[in-house]
Amino acid sequence: MKALTRRERHRLMDVTIYEVAKRAGVSIATVSRALRGTGPVAARTREKVLQAVEELNFTPSRLGVSLAEGRHAANGIVFPDLAGPYYTEVLLGYEEVASELGRSVVILSTKGRTRVNDLVKDLAGRVDGMLIFGHTVPDPLVAELVRLGVRLVFISRDPLPGADTLRSENAGSAHALARHLTGHGYERFAFLGAPLTSRDDVDERWQGVRAALGGAIDAVDTRHYTVECGFEAAVKLLKGRGRPRAIVCSDDEVALGALLAAEELGLDVPGDVAVTGWDDIMAARHARPALTTVRQPMRELGARAARALDELITGVRDTPSNLILPTELVIRSSCGHHPQEART
Amino acid sequence: MKALTRRERHRLMDVTIYEVAKRAGVSIATVSRALRGTGPVAARTREKVLQAVEELNFTPSRLGVSLAEGRHAANGIVFPDLAGPYYTEVLLGYEEVASELGRSVVILSTKGRTRVNDLVKDLAGRVDGMLIFGHTVPDPLVAELVRLGVRLVFISRDPLPGADTLRSENAGSAHALARHLTGHGYERFAFLGAPLTSRDDVDERWQGVRAALGGAIDAVDTRHYTVECGFEAAVKLLKGRGRPRAIVCSDDEVALGALLAAEELGLDVPGDVAVTGWDDIMAARHARPALTTVRQPMRELGARAARALDELITGVRDTPSNLILPTELVIRSSCGHHPQEART
C-alpha cells in the first residue's frame, strides 16, 4: 500500500485562500484584506471576493491565521477537578465571556495526573493566557510561564508578581457565620476541612472562624474536600468525647458528608449538632436539613477572570490587579432553629 | 509612540528551532529529527541538539507543528450547559482520556448563545474531531462538518451517517423502574419531563415507562430540565385532581424539584407520593428522602467518546460505531418503603 502523499494527509486545508484568490481574479493579499477589513479594497473587488468565498464555502484556517497573527485567540484553564459545582460554575462563567471576546477555551484537569508540568506547558503553547485555580501549578513553573509571556490570572490564591489574582471574600463571611452560630448559643465548635493544604480559600475561612471563636474551635483535617472524607472525619469526631455542638465545614461537600455522618449515628441536625457548609452548591439547598452556607459568586469569578485575561492579552492593562469579590451568608436550617424559617 | 514591530507583536515565538540549530551547529531538519525521533541521527549529533535545546529551553511551537503536520492534536466538545453533574462527568471522562492520547480539549457551551453555528464552525477549525451532545448542533451543520473532514462522535442521539454515536441504555431501565413501582402497588403515574424535545435520552425513557405502564401514566411537560421547572410542574400536578401515586422524572434535577414541591404542599414522600429520578447525580443521594434513580455511566461515556474519536482521527477505524452502555437501577427511599432498607 502506498503511503499517503503529503497532500492527502492534510485534512486541514479544505479550500485555501489561494483558490479564493484565483476564483475572484485577485491576489491573496486582497482576499485577506477584503475579509478582515484591513486596508482599502474597492467595493467591486470586495464583492467579487465575497462571492468567491461564498461559492467555495471558504473559512480561513485557524492555524494559518494564528501563525501569521502571532496569537492563538484561545484561553486556557487549569483546574484540579470538576467534581462539585464550584469549578464548573467558574468554568461556565469563564467560557461564556471568553467566547464573547472571540476566544476559545482549552481545559486541563490536573486531578490524578502525573507530569502536570508537561501538560501545563503544552497548554501554554496553545493559548494566549490562562486561568489557574489556586496552587494547581507549582510556583517555579508559574514564573516560567510569566517569562514566556503567557498571561495569567489566578483564582483563589495569594497575589504574586506578574499575574492577576481574583478571589472571593472569606474572612468577613467566616466572621459573620461564627457570630450567627454563637447567636444560637453554641459554645463548642469544630472546623472540618484541611486548613493546612494549598487551597487558600479554605485557609482563610479557618483563620476567619478561629479569629471569631478563639479557643472554642478546633480544626479537623479531612484530607480531601469530598463527601466521603467529610463523612469519615465527622463520624470520628461525633463519636469521640467532647462532641462539638456545631461543625463548620470548609465547603458544602464536606458538610454533606457531616450530615450523612450525623444521620448514621442517629444524631439530629441541628438539634444535637449544627452543620454549616461553604459555596452554596445545588445539593446544599436540597439536603435535609437544608445547609446553612456561604454563597460565593462562582460564575462571576469566572467571568471576571476572562475579562481580566483579555485586558492583559490585549495590553489594555499591564499592571496586575488583585480583586476580591463579596460573599453572602445563606441561613437555612442546618445551623439551628430560627423563629420564622424562610424558604430558600 | 511607535507602533509595535512585527517581531515585537509575536509573543508566540520565544526561541525557535533556528536558534537551536545554530547553537548546535546543525540544520533545523536535524533538530527536528533528533527531537521527534524520525529519521536517523548520529548519537553525537543528537547529544549536541539535546544540549542546545536544554540550554535555550526550547519548546516547539504548537502552531508550527500543527501547520506542518496538518493536525491540531486537539479535540472539541459541544454541550448545552454544564449545569448539573451529567455533562460535567462526561466532560471529565472525556478530557482524561483525550489527554492520555496527547490531545487537548477545547470546550463550547451553547446555552444562551446566539450564532451557535459560527461558534461550532470556529471550534471545528481548531480541532481534529469533536464530541457533540444530543442535538446541540443542527443536522445540516453536522453534515457540513462531516464533509469538512471533522471527525464526530455523538452522545445521546440517534445514529446518523458518518459519525459515531454513544448512548446509555434507557428502555430497559425504564422498564425495570416501572416494574419496581408497580411492585409497590401503585396504579396511577405521571412522567415529569419533556419527552417531545430534542434530548433523545429522555424520549427513550418516556417510551420505556409508557410501554410498561400503558395508560396508567401521563406525561407532563416541564419545558426545561431544571429544579425550578420540576418544582413548578410538580406543584401544579400535585395540586390538581387525580394526583398520581408516583412521579417518574426524566432526570434527577426535575425529581429534586418534585421533592421540593411535595414538601411545599405538605405531602409525604414516599407515603403520599413516590418520586424517582434519572442519572444519579450527587444531590440524589443527599436528598431526603434519598432519590431512587437510574445510574448512567457518565464518565465512561466520556472516556469511550474520546477513544472512539481517536480511532476515527488516527484512521484505525473508519466504519461508524453505535454503542450503548448499560445503566443501573438505584433503589433508595423516595419510591416507597422497603423491608430492609440498604444505605447507599
Add this chain to the structure above:
DNA sequence: TGCATTTGTGTAAGCGCTTACAGCAGGCCA
C-alpha cells in the same frame, strides 16, 4: 496642467515547523 496625495492592488517575506529529496562520506565486498 502639473504635482502631491490618496486609493487600490500585487509581490514577496515572513510566522515555526516537517519532510521529500539530494548529496556526501565511509564501509563493504568482489
Add this chain to the structure above:
DNA sequence: TGGCCTGCTGTAAGCGCTTACACAAATGCA
C-alpha cells in the same frame, strides 16, 4: 579499486495566512 550500499545531514519546498512595501492609477488642488 571500483561500485554499491548505508548512514547521516543539509537544502528547500511546502503548510495557510498576514502585512510591509512597491507601484500604478485615480484623485485633489493650485
